Amino acid sequence: MRWRMRGRGLRTGLKGWGGVGAMAVVCALALTFALLLPLFPSGGDGSTGTGGPGLAHGVQARAEGGCTTPEMEAAPEKQTLPPSSADGATIEKIKSRPGEKRKLIVGVDQNSYRWGYRDPNSGEDAVLEGFDIDLVHRIAKDILGDPDAVQFKAIPTDQRIPAIQDGRVDMVVRTMTINCKRLADVAFSAPYFKTGQQVLAPKSSTISGYDDSLAGQRICSAKGSTANAKLVDDQKAGDLVSSAKLKPTVPNQLDCLVRLQLGEADAVVTDGALAASQAAQDPTVELKGEPFTTEYYGVAMKKDADDLVRRVNQVLVDYRKDTANGWQASYDRWLSATLDEDSSTSEPPASPEYLRKS
């Protein structure tokens, strides 16, 4: 009988300890929460603080960095240096490349029909050709004396600026729009082409342009393109119907045509010049509505390559003047079929302004 009593005592003891133990656990939990809770909100606050408004500020600050006045913002294509044929440090460096490497390294596209692409039926194996490529050859001829002294690097849309900044290429000639945001990171030449964002969709589609007919539609754009930035900004500002889905985003605008044909996207937004190239490859799609922006293409270079910028601007002046083998000839050869017989809507300003101060 003794053990039974002891058992009872033990059990009541346990009961007592159970209460104490439970309290201890509660205390420990409370302490843990007290210690950890400040971490969570501070982490959350921090991320929203820097990720939300902070990021927007960053963009704005950078835009201001590229364009400091409203006039600049209205016409970023004027932020370039006056033309000059003088060689400077950058050009000297390119010219002094040894032997086989004495070439201009240029970032281009190989997927833009009539701009920079490889024609499988051209007979020659790997030759890139198109409107952009003609300009590259012209620049190479002017700087190095040989139009073929070029090393082409194919660059996806979102790699254009990093490639320049890392020095992987001397310049990018790749249907690149001059804008304030980019001016903060790279230097641009004077404009060499005029275009604007446009909507591309199947002919049978109900989409009528850049308007409410895009409601609920999947809009494809290239990662890092002006089209993509514009879509995101407009949707945030309420200028684009909020039910439009800004997906998919792809490495190259041409990949959008693939997605469109496979039914993975309902519309494409890209530069009118490129949209026309896409329409030229597929008779069942067409441009919808008018261009809803005005943009200029420029040659992008490193921010401190002043001599190269001036030199390219000089090349552009000569290129425009040269009617036999210059801008107009190139337009007629590559673009008149897909864009317009008349090149006037695509021509850059006849007498460009060079307003860049620094």
Add this chain to the structure above:
Amino acid sequence: MTHPPKSSAAPPPPTGVPTMPAVPPQPSGPSASAASAAYGAPAHNGGASRPVPPVPAEPRRTAFAEGVDRLRAAATTEPGRLRIIGAVLALLVVAFGAVTAWQTADRRTAADDVLHNSQPLSSAAADIYRSLADANTAASSGFLAGGQETPASRDRYEKDIDAAAEGLVQAAANSDPDSPAAATVAELNRLLPEYKGLVERARTYNRQGFPVGGAYLRYANEKMQQEMLPAAEDLYKKENQRLSADYSDATPYPWAAIGLGVLALAGLAWAQHRNYRRTNRVLNHGLVAATATTTVVLLWLVVGHTVARAALDDSYDHGVRSLNVLHDARIASLKARGSENLTLVARGAETVEVDGETFDAYDYDFGQEMNTLGRGLALAENLADDKAGEQPVTSAVGNMAEWKKRHAAARDEDENGDYQAALDRVIGAEGATGECFDSVDANLAKALTHEKAEFAQAAGDGLDAMTGMTVGAAVLAVLGAAGAVLGIGRRLSEYR
């Protein structure tokens, strides 16, 4: 703490025994009163008049307890003991035979699976991967060539696609409907026509001279790299797991059977020794026969299994391991070739940063994959156990060295901006890296064929060593048990 006992003594006796004369019987009292007291208590309790048995009723006995009792009773006489011994011996021998038959049948099935099922499936899965990767490489080479693809690259692509489709059919037929392998096969079966559709569109547009053909090919390549090849690799891994599982089912010693065999032999020895002590007779024919058959089965089991195990281990060490290493090397060379092509397709578009240095992403991958290939070939050379197995691997090592040399030259051309020259050095007709890749692939294929034969030989030997064991053990055990019973029966007959 001593309360309960005390208190239990304190309360008055139960109401059932209140009558004074009942406790305690007084010696002075009349005998009648004592008699009435003796009968009085029950009368008071229930009022029933039937006689109460002297001991409380026993609980119902179990059959087992009764059996034990009966055995105990039987064990008191010599014939009874003999019967028990005979029964136990027969049971032991039969149990030994049954467990042997069961365990050897299990191992034989597993060994058979290794040879005829899981290893071929593992190889088939590796071939599916190879076919898919090679098809993709052939397609992208066709695109790289710039113009229209050559009949050779088209043939290669078609052959690879056919091989992959065939492999998938085989894999589907051999996997259980609900297994994860079956799900992977179904996924690949869904993706293959999708991929083929994209490549066909790419071809059509390429013929029309539109760059969107290249965009389709990039999309197809993405599908292959990001969905199909990982799925194929997964299938290969799953089939390999199954192969390993079959090996580990086939090779462990059948300890239960061996233990029972030893026990049966010990029982038989003891019974004969007892017999000798009691009767001074040395030999009892039945028991000797039982001992002999049990010994034969036990020896057969141990020796046969050891031989089979050794052969299976050999087939693993010199077959499966070599095959795995060679498959991995082949996959590495395919990946390297794919990366080499993509280096030229992407034209420096993608870079990776490693330790602060920037590299072309695809060329970096190429380097990594070539290292894997080099390691795999070195390992395969080590594992190869004869000249015929070593020779193609050694040749492949030579091809790889040449490949690296030519690749470096091609990269130099590309770095110098001569894209066309670089292209010629990679996919050109003569002196291109493509030749080296093809040689590596052909040599690895040769080595694989050789190792497959070695594997089949060794695993077949292992399977043969297990032949007849199951049936033999069962028959011999029955004979042995019969012998034990007869032997004991002979002794028993002396008591009649």
